[in-house]
Amino acid sequence: MIKHPQTHLWAALKKRFADQRAPSTSPDRLLRGLCVVPLDGQEQISTFSLGFREAGTVVRSVSLSRDFQGLSELARPDMPCYLLVYVGDVQQAGSGSGKSHEGGDWMLLAHVPAVCSAFEAKRLADARTALKAELGADAFVSAGMWVVSPDQITLSNCMRTLDGQSREPNWSPSSPPKPSSPPKRAPMQADDFAERLPVVGDAPDTVWEERIHGLRVAYTDSARRLVGALEELEQTLCGLTGDEYRKDEPLLHARAHMVRQLAMARVR
Incomplete structure (x- = not known):
């Protein structure tokens, strides 16, 4: 059986992510996030069965805002991708008393530009669970982000997503804001996006x-x-x-x- 010429890149991505979770990893090698895109040759198939590859990284620093600025620059306005974002210290900053959210220390963010077709958007939504499983589902928080523009990849939106997941289980950014809160346009949570459709896999185009x-x-x-x-x-x-x-x-x-x-x- 002929292997895909980029199969080694998928294996390398899984190893690098595993290394990020290892306690022995040197602090100067820790990443804030990795940009992940499908391997070439999967443009016309309904699933990303061949795997993914790394398309860029942001090194973790003491400045959360600078790190998230770097993450937004990883996602080109016209490029669908996933971002694997380390949010362990973001959770601590938001709670003020250590980790308070379910799951691990990483968040899966889906960047789906407006230029994407319905077919592309559906594939990205369907593949989230499989990607988490391949990398280790226990590494990820239950919350997820779904954005259409790099401008939405911000520290404040990430904190709001984590806070909304932990305090309001049915929270949806498409719902009207509470009277006590100023109107804000928040990124669509990936899980809420899927739940609003009857069956994601069977939804018509x-x-x-x-x-x-x-x-x-x-x-x-x-x-x-x-x-x-x-x-x-x-x-x-x-x-x-x-x-x-x-x-x-x-x-x-x-x-x-x-x-x-x-x-x-x-x-x-």
């Missing part, structure tokens, strides 16, 4: 098309609101400095980035 369409609309709407707020900020800055405000020449990198994202969405 039309259901997935509607789901992906809804995610695209929600992201585009949020991006437009953000661009409007950044335009107001630029106008205020120009008023303070005396410079002329030009809408077609963004002063802030964030507005330029969001304008490009909206332009890409219109092209699609």
Whole structure:
């Protein structure tokens, strides 16, 4: 039987993840996260039976915010992938008294860009359990994240996901926020995404098309609101400095980035 030419990369990924969990691993070799993508040649099949490979890493540091910034840069806006994220110290920071969440010290995050087809999104949802099992299901917390943009890969969203899983079992980021909480757009939890469908494996493509369409609309709407707020900020800055405000020449990198994202969405 002919082996896939990248099979060794799947074995290497499993070994590296196992090493991360080993107590004897040197602190300078510990990672905050690994970016994982399917091996080549699985584009047209319904499962990732050939395995996965590593596509980038972020070294663990004392700065959680800097680490999560690095994680968001691992996920390209147009690249579906998984992120294996170490959250052991995030749980401690959130609880203030050591580990308080079920499961292990790692979280599986699925990055599913708006450019993904319903077929691609369904495969990524279906493969989560199998990937955890191959790497060691006991290594992962019960909570999971499902994001459509690298901008959603943040420390605050991770902490909210962990907190929501432990305090509100039926918590869903798509539900209206509580009156005492400011409105926020949280990343979709992977488990909630699957549970809202009758049977994930048997869901028709039309259901997935509607789901992906809804995610695209929600992201585009949020991006437009953000661009409007950044335009107001630029106008205020120009008023303070005396410079002329030009809408077609963004002063802030964030507005330029969001304008490009909206332009890409219109092209699609």
